[in-house]
Amino acid sequence: QVQLQESGPGLVKPSGTLSLTCAVSGGSISSSTWWIWVRQPPGKGLEWIGEIYHSGSTNYNPSLKSRVTISVDKSKNQFSLKLSSVTAADTAVYYCARDGLFCSSTTCHRMFDYWGQGTLVTVSS
Amino acid sequence: DIQMTQSPSSLSASVGDRVTITCRASQNISSYLNWYQQKPGKAPKLLIYGASSLESGVPSRFSGNGSGTDFTLTISSLQPEDFATYYCQQSYSTPRTFGQGTKVEIK
Numbered sequence: 001q002v003q004l005q006e007s008g009p010g011l012v013k014p015s016g017t018l019s020l021t022c023a024v025s026g027g028s029i030s031s032s033t034w035w036i037w038v039r040q041p042p043g044k045g046l047e048w049i050g051e052i053y054h055s056g057s058t059n060y061n062p063s064l065k066s067r068v069t070i071s072v073d074k075s076k077n078q079f080s081l082k083l084s085s086v087t088a089a090d091t092a093v094y095y096c097a098r099d100g101l102f103c104s105s106t107t108c109h110r111m112f113d114y115w116g117q118g119t120l121v122t123v124s125s
Numbered sequence: 126d127i128q129m130t131q132s133p134s135s136l137s138a139s140v141g142d143r144v145t146i147t148c149r150a151s152q153n154i155s156s157y158l159n160w161y162q163q164k165p166g167k168a169p170k171l172l173i174y175g176a177s178s179l180e181s182g183v184p185s186r187f188s189g190n191g192s193g194t195d196f197t198l199t200i201s202s203l204q205p206e207d208f209a210t211y212y213c214q215q216s217y218s219t220p221r222t223f224g225q226g227t228k229v230e231i232k
Contacts, residue, residue, distance in 0.1 A: 036221075046169065046212055048221040061220040062126070095168055102174065109175040110216045111159045115168035 002027040004096050004116035012123050018083040022096030029077045030054040034099040037081045039092040052079055086123045093118040127151050127215050131224035137232040144200045146227045148213035153193050157217035160198045164209045
């Protein structure tokens with residue numbers, strides 16, 4: 001059973017950089033899946049931030065691309081999120097998750113099948 | 126970006142009711158559509174992937190249907206533990222996008 005655990009500061013100052021790490025256990029980060037970050041502002045919906053493959057390939061949400069960096073550390077079986085120049089609008093619960101893959105004889109589907117419990121990051125002075 | 130629109134935004138229902146939530150994509154996404162359930166203070170939980178495939182361990186009262194741009198999530202007989210917020214999400218292209226959510230409340 002794959003488990004994910006987010007860690008990092010719960011309070012970040014405006015204009016600072018938000019840094020979070022997601023530790024993966026029960027499975028290898030080098031498996032044939034992508035790993036993602038999703039956030040959820042208080043009382044609002046879900047926003048996909050971006051994804052990383054164990055090779056280091058990344059895709060980011062264009063709305064955040066200029067401020068986001070996702071990286072992977074295969075030796076520690078973990079991946080990380082950095083979001084720079086944060087404002088109060090970046091206050092949210094941040095989740096890491098696995099973008100799993102299921103293939104039938106005709107097609108493959110990807111889905112967010114394992115999630116961390118989430119960590120609240122507040123941007124405030 | 127592909128826009129996902131859910132309806133209704135909220136609904137009130139009783140235990141035992143049949144409930145249907147609709148999700149519409151702004152372009153054809155074939156069957157690349159997933160559904161999640163989220164309870165307060167918890168991470169989302171995968172219910173349905175590929176528009177209609179039930180995730181392992183999810184009760185059979187949940188079902189998904191649709192392809193192209195129009196999709197539905199149906200709960201055949203609402204149970205007390207099903208009161209939650211439901212999200213659709215497209216896996217056709219990046220950026221991955223979610224619907225705004227449908228909150229299912231107790232009548």
